[in-house]
Amino acid sequence: MNMKDRVAIAGASTTGFVAKNLNRSQASLAAEACIDVIRKCGITREDVDGLCGSWPSAAVLQSVLGIPELTWFGNPVIPMVDHVATAAAAVHAGLCEVALVYHAAYRAAWNSGSALKDPFRRIATPGLSDPPPGPDTMAAAVGYTGWASRYMHEYGVTREDFGLVAIEARNLGVPCIITRDGGLPEAGGRQALVCEPGDSHALANLLERVTHMSDAEYADRSNCTREELQHELVPMDFYAQAYRRILCSDPAE
Numbered sequence: 511m512n513m514k515d516r517v518a519i520a521g522a523s524t525t526g527f528v529a530k531n532l533n534r535s536q537a538s539l540a541a542e543a544c545i546d547v548i549r550k551c552g553i554t555r556e557d558v559d560g561l562c563g564s565w566p567s568a569a570v571l572q573s574v575l576g577i578p579e580l581t582w583f584g585n586p587v588i589p590m591v592d593h594v595a596t597a598a599a600a601v602h603a604g605l606c607e608v609a610l611v612y613h614a615a616y617r618a619a620w621n622s623g624s625a626l627k628d629p630f631r632r633i634a635t636p637g638l639s640d641p642p643p644g645p646d647t648m649a650a651a652v653g654y655t656g657w658a659s660r661y662m663h664e665y666g667v668t669r670e671d672f673g674l675v676a677i678e679a680r681n682l683g684v685p686c687i688i689t690r691d692g693g694l695p696e697a698g699g700r701q702a703l704v705c706e707p708g709d710s711h712a713l714a715n716l717l718e719r720v721t722h723m724s725d726a727e728y729a730d731r732s733n734c735t736r737e738e739l740q741h742e743l744v745p746m747d748f749y750a751q752a753y754r755r756i757l758c759s760d761p762a763e
Contacts, residue, residue, distance in 0.1 A: 513602045519594070519660075523547035525614075537566045540614035541574045553608065560606030562597040563613050571612065582606040673697035680739045683732040687716050699742070701735035 523546040525539050540563065548555060555575055560582040561568040568583035582605035584596050597609035661667060669692055676686045676697040688698040689707040698704065703719065705712035 513598060517598045517601045521547045521551040523550060535566075536614040537570050537574045540566060540571055540612045543614075544571070544575055544610055544612055547610075558608050558610050560597065560600055560609035562593050562600070562609055562611050564593070565614050580606075582609070676702070677739065677743075680735045683736040685728070685731040685735050687713070687720065689713075699735050699738050701731040701738070 523543045525542050548558065555577050558575075558577050559580055561571060561577075561580060562584040563571070564585060566574075568580070568585050572580060572583075582600050584593070584600065593611045593613065597611045600606055601609050658672075662669075673693050674697075676688060676694060676699075679686050680699055680701075686698040686702040688694040688702050688704055689709075690704050691707040695702070695704060703716045705716055
């Protein structure tokens with residue numbers, strides 16, 4: 511049984527509002543969202559046997575929520591999208607049955623950097639030790655996959671529909687990053703950057719390549735993909751003429 515047949519995201523929640531300066535602890539912010547999502551999912555605190563997040567620590571959040579026992583927890587200092595992937599892997603491996611994923615970080619702390627230099631503010635913010643890593647292309651790859659999957663589930667979008675996104679992007683002069691899946695290579699055109707479906711490492715490498723792409727190369731790809739598209743698309747009046755021939759019992763060419 512693969513992961514998608516065993517693991518599912520049952521619900522999600524956030525705090526009521528976001529601000530830079532709150533007279534609240536990270537634990538209270540995380541607990542507010544956690545309590546709400548537990549209620550939405552129709553489970554109890556006793557059902558939760560796994561925690562995964564960076565701030566606050568799993569031990570602190572377990573105490574605040576009153577979770578009696580954990581069979582697994584993870585406190586990696588990694589982007590939020592990786593928390594979900596890590597928790598999903600833990601459930602798939604049988605380390606826990608219900609994993610609660612959380613993240614409660616003060617935005618002002620990262621923006622100013624003063625909290626990293628002030629030991630008192632660091633003590634007052636458990637779990638805040640080192641600055642987050644720089645651009646993480648692997649996290650971006652996982653993140654885009656998660657957002658796309660959620661969008662498809664929410665709005666009934668199919669994989670074929672994403673081919674229209676690639677064509678519209680090319681029409682605007684935006685080169686695409688696509689996978690070699692179905693008709694996407696044709697929709698993305700010759701200027702697209704392509705990798706195999708499900709290969710997050712290859713996708714991460716393409717994202718890394720784009721971040722280092724020169725303005726000249728991007729401009730060249732942009733112009734070429736837009737011009738090539740005009741030669742690839744069949745003019746709309748072709749279909750109108752074909753329908754007229756069919757309605758008049760003439761064979762469509």
